[in-house]
């Protein structure tokens with residue numbers, strides 16, 4: 147098996163191609179006069195078209211109306227009161243158990259107080275990076291791998307973290323400890339910080355670290371899903387390899403999938419090769435029973451995908467796969483694979499049974515995806531200390 151050799155060579159492969167997105171043509175609106183747009187509801191239907199932009203127009207037009215004169219002016223305690231009432235109404239499946247903010251210099255367990263300043267450049271400029279780590283059985287899974295990645299992303303985004311790596315690590319572990327969460331996830335952000343509403347953060351006094359602990363006890367679903375090819379353009383490599391908060395393309399791609407009854411939309415890179423999903427990597431089992439993944443030079447370097455590459459060596463030893471390769475993957479190859487899977491900390495391993503109109507393999511969940519799913523769950527529960535950080539509750 148050429149697995150680790152191929153893998154490390156692929157990781158260091160120079161990023162020698164740049165994506166070429168075709169120039170987009172902007173439609174001129176003939177009905178914009180004297181700098182004002184006519185109200186949408188008065189536009190003739192024929193002008194609105196039936197594509198996604200008309201859906202967006204319909205969304206803009208569908209908001210409820212409020213008389214501006216009735217908008218109250220609130221003092222600080224009324225703001226808190228209203229936030230608390232809203233939070234009670236919002237009660238979803240997830241519970242937010244603790245939040246750390248370097249701006250406050252502390253941890254709060256009151257969800258109402260889990261706020262980020264409006265003048266934080268992460269909020270109004272998207273100048274922030276983030277990462278996650280799963281919490282399982284009271285251990286943080288792959289904390290160090292995710293920590294390395296957020297620091298790499300911060301450096302790409304020219305954000306100098308407010309603390310050194312070890313301090314950030316200790317703050318994250320303490321936040322989980324205070325939350326008492328044993329099953330869920332930890333999310334954290336490094337931001338250019340608050341200070342003003344300029345473009346550059348040069349006037350901001352300090353960068354910021356925020357972290358939140360989210361309780362989620364629902365088990366990972368391993369049922370087969372359908373994917374489509376994304377029509378939303380992929381981010382260029384410089385931004386696709388940085389885990390920044392600029393996830394609008396990812397969000398639109400996921401929404402496009404949902405509108406099509408699919409689980410995710412798969413991006414192709416600038417050269418038409420298979421890239422990744424909106425919050426997951428992709429892998430294939432070829433007809434030659436090889437585990438095949440796209441290289442990480444133009445997509446996010448997934449911590450789960452990299453761990454899967456290691457764990458898959460065990461399947462190789464048992465003869466369940468014949469090799470592991472990282473290289474460019476064509477759409478034709480991907481669609482002709484025996485198995486396809488989505489890989490990421492949010493999904494673990496999710497078998498893909500259909501891509502666009504093409505069934506993958508026999509259209510059922512494949513045995514290798516199942517074995518890799520079991521291997522990663524096992525790793526989360528009893529893997530080595532390099533991937534499991536105990537939380538001292």
Ligand SMILES: Cc1ncc(COP(=O)(O)O)c(C=O)c1O
Nearest residue numbers: 425426427446448449450490491
């Ligand atoms: C664009 C993108 N690709 C891949 C991944 C998978 O990365 P990981 O396995 O580290 O969660 C993510 C995760 O959020 C992502 O956002």
